[in-house]
Amino acid sequence: MPWHEAPDGGGNGPATPSRDGAAEDIRRFDAALDPARAQGLLAALDLLRADASRGASLDFELLRSWQQHVLGTPRLxxxxxxxxxxxxGRERYGIGPDTRARLDACLAESAPDATRPLPLTARAARAYLDVCFFHPFDDGNARSAFLTLVFVLAREGVALDGVGLLRRVTFRADAPEDALIFARYIGTHLAETRRNAAASDV
Known part of the structure; x- marks a missing residue:
C-alpha cells in the first residue's frame, strides 16, 4: 500500500478536542444497543488511554487487556x-502457527519510525485494518479495531472530537484502495478536530 500518500490530518503534533468524540459515540451508539456493551467499551477506553500515556507497546497482550472489558469476560x-x-461468510481469515506473531509484528509498526516515516493517519488506519483482518478474537473484533485506532492516536497526544466516519463503515480485505480511503477518513476527522480546537481558542 502507498501509505505515504495518506493525508497528515492538518499537521503534526498533539490535538486536544473540545469534546471526547470516542466516548460520546459510545454513549450514543453502543448504549442504544446495550448499556452493558457501552459500559465495557468505556472501561476499555479509559484503560487504553492510560496505556497510551505510559507509552505502552501495541501488541496482542495489550489488545486482550482491553477486550476483556469489551466482552465482559472473567478471564483474558x-x-x-x-x-x-x-x-x-464472504471473507475467511485463516489461522497458522505464526498468525499471532505476524499480528504483533504489524501492530509494532504503528509506532513512529524515523527510518520509515509515515503519517499518523496511515499508521492508525493500518493498525485498525490489521485487527479487522487478522481477526484475533472470537467476538468483538470491530470494537477492538476501533480501540486500537484510538490508542495509536492517543499515544501521540491526539484525540478526535468526532468518529462518525470511522465506526459505521465496512472495508473489504480484497480491496486495497479501501485502506487509503479509511486513512483519509481519519485525516478528515483529525483536520476537523484541529480546526474546531483552534476556533474555540479564538
Missing part, C-alpha cells in the same frame, strides 16, 4: 484457534 480472551469468517 485468547487468540482464536480456528479460521474466522466475516461479512456473512
Amino acid at each position: 480472551p485468547q487468540f482464536r484457534e480456528l479460521p474466522a469468517f466475516a461479512k456473512q
Whole structure:
C-alpha cells in the first residue's frame, strides 16, 4: 500500500478536542444497543488511554487487556484457534502457527519510525485494518479495531472530537484502495478536530 500518500490530518503534533468524540459515540451508539456493551467499551477506553500515556507497546497482550472489558469476560480472551469468517461468510481469515506473531509484528509498526516515516493517519488506519483482518478474537473484533485506532492516536497526544466516519463503515480485505480511503477518513476527522480546537481558542 502507498501509505505515504495518506493525508497528515492538518499537521503534526498533539490535538486536544473540545469534546471526547470516542466516548460520546459510545454513549450514543453502543448504549442504544446495550448499556452493558457501552459500559465495557468505556472501561476499555479509559484503560487504553492510560496505556497510551505510559507509552505502552501495541501488541496482542495489550489488545486482550482491553477486550476483556469489551466482552465482559472473567478471564483474558485468547487468540482464536480456528479460521474466522466475516461479512456473512464472504471473507475467511485463516489461522497458522505464526498468525499471532505476524499480528504483533504489524501492530509494532504503528509506532513512529524515523527510518520509515509515515503519517499518523496511515499508521492508525493500518493498525485498525490489521485487527479487522487478522481477526484475533472470537467476538468483538470491530470494537477492538476501533480501540486500537484510538490508542495509536492517543499515544501521540491526539484525540478526535468526532468518529462518525470511522465506526459505521465496512472495508473489504480484497480491496486495497479501501485502506487509503479509511486513512483519509481519519485525516478528515483529525483536520476537523484541529480546526474546531483552534476556533474555540479564538
